[in-house]
Amino acid sequence: MTATEPATGTDLLDAVADLGAALRQSLEASTSTTASAAQLREAAAGIRAATAPLAALPRPYDKLPAVDDMARAVRVFNPVVGVGSGVAVPLDLRPDPAGGGVVARAALGQRYEGPPTFLHGGISALLMDQVLGHAAIAANRWGMTVGLDVRYRRPVPLHVTVRLAGRVAAIDGRRTTVVGTIAADDAPDVALVEATAVFVSPSPEVAARYFAGVRTASGEQVSGRVGTG
Numbered sequence: 001m002t003a004t005e006p007a008t009g010t011d012l013l014d015a016v017a018d019l020g021a022a023l024r025q026s027l028e029a030s031t032s033t034t035a036s037a038a039q040l041r042e043a044a045a046g047i048r049a050a051t052a053p054l055a056a057l058p059r060p061y062d063k064l065p066a067v068d069d070m071a072r073a074v075r076v077f078n079p080v081v082g083v084g085s086g087v088a089v090p091l092d093l094r095p096d097p098a099g100g101g102v103v104a105r106a107a108l109g110q111r112y113e114g115p116p117t118f119l120h121g122g123i124s125a126l127l128m129d130q131v132l133g134h135a136a137i138a139a140n141r142w143g144m145t146v147g148l149d150v151r152y153r154r155p156v157p158l159h160v161t162v163r164l165a166g167r168v169a170a171i172d173g174r175r176t177t178v179v180g181t182i183a184a185d186d187a188p189d190v191a192l193v194e195a196t197a198v199f200v201s202p203s204p205e206v207a208a209r210y211f212a213g214v215r216t217a218s219g220e221q222v223s224g225r226v227g228t229g
């Protein structure tokens with residue numbers, strides 16, 4: 001393929017993922033380097049120069065990326081699971097083979113630091129919101145978060161593989177209650193973080209109002225089957 005040909009499905013997705021990985025490497029390096037002021041300025045100039053051509057081709061925020069796949073809950077720029085996102089881990093959530101729910105493993109880097117050497121508590125909450133949301137979707141219960149309760153039992157160490165898991169605990173009308181944990185992968189029964197979230201499926205009228213203007217890349221309306229991730 002030449003540079004002037006439009007990128008197609010897989011090629012575009014590969015490129016989105018490649019740029020996402022480069023952005024994450026850049027963020028991780030920028031938060032864990034001892035480079036001099038001159039080296040930092042040189043890096044900043046290079047990043048700005050690389051960004052300019054992207055910024056010149058903006059996508060309206062109510063038009064979904066061409067490589068999103070709403071039917072499979074794939075959102076490439078989601079800030080937790082999106083392969084194209086610089087801020088995402090990205091978590092690779094899978095069905096939990098132990099039964100019910102979803103699970104992911106990840107070692108979290110310096111860019112998510114809160115207390116020195118430990119994960120920021122707000123990041124734990126973000127990760128749990130997403131993990132529990134996917135557990136709801138895995139049970140065919142998509143909804144928007146209306147409540148998220150997070151208990152921090154022990155700090156989550158950086159650079160150590162942790163296990164993030166969630167499973168549906170209760171269903172009541174449009175409400176789905178989901179519970180989950182973050183734990184060291186080698187001690188999965190000792191929760192460092194415990195979370196409970198309530199997701200509510202918007203009524204059709206509310207969903208239509210919220211998402212009426214949202215379109216897929218090919219111009220189809222996604223109202224009523226849109227996700228929030």
Ligand SMILES: CCCCCCCCCCCCCCCC(=O)SCCNC(=O)CCNC(=O)[C@H](O)C(C)(C)COP(=O)(O)OP(=O)(O)OC[C@H]1O[C@@H](n2cnc3c(N)ncnc32)[C@H](O)[C@@H]1OP(=O)(O)O
Nearest residue numbers: 073129130133134144145146200202203206226227228229
């Ligand atoms: C097809 C798949 C595509 C997938 C695609 C990929 C997606 C992949 C990502 C997934 C993972 C995302 C994870 C991040 C998810 C966010 O980040 S969501 C963003 C943050 N949340 C919000 O902005 C939600 C704000 N809240 C609202 O807009 C409205 O409350 C809602 C949720 C639309 C509900 O409004 P509504 O439809 O008018 O419902 P309403 O009648 O008020 O309440 C319905 C029921 O829920 C109850 N309820 C309401 N609030 C609460 C509450 N706080 N506590 C308990 N119960 C409550 C009500 O009491 C009522 O109960 P009943 O009376 O029926 O017994």
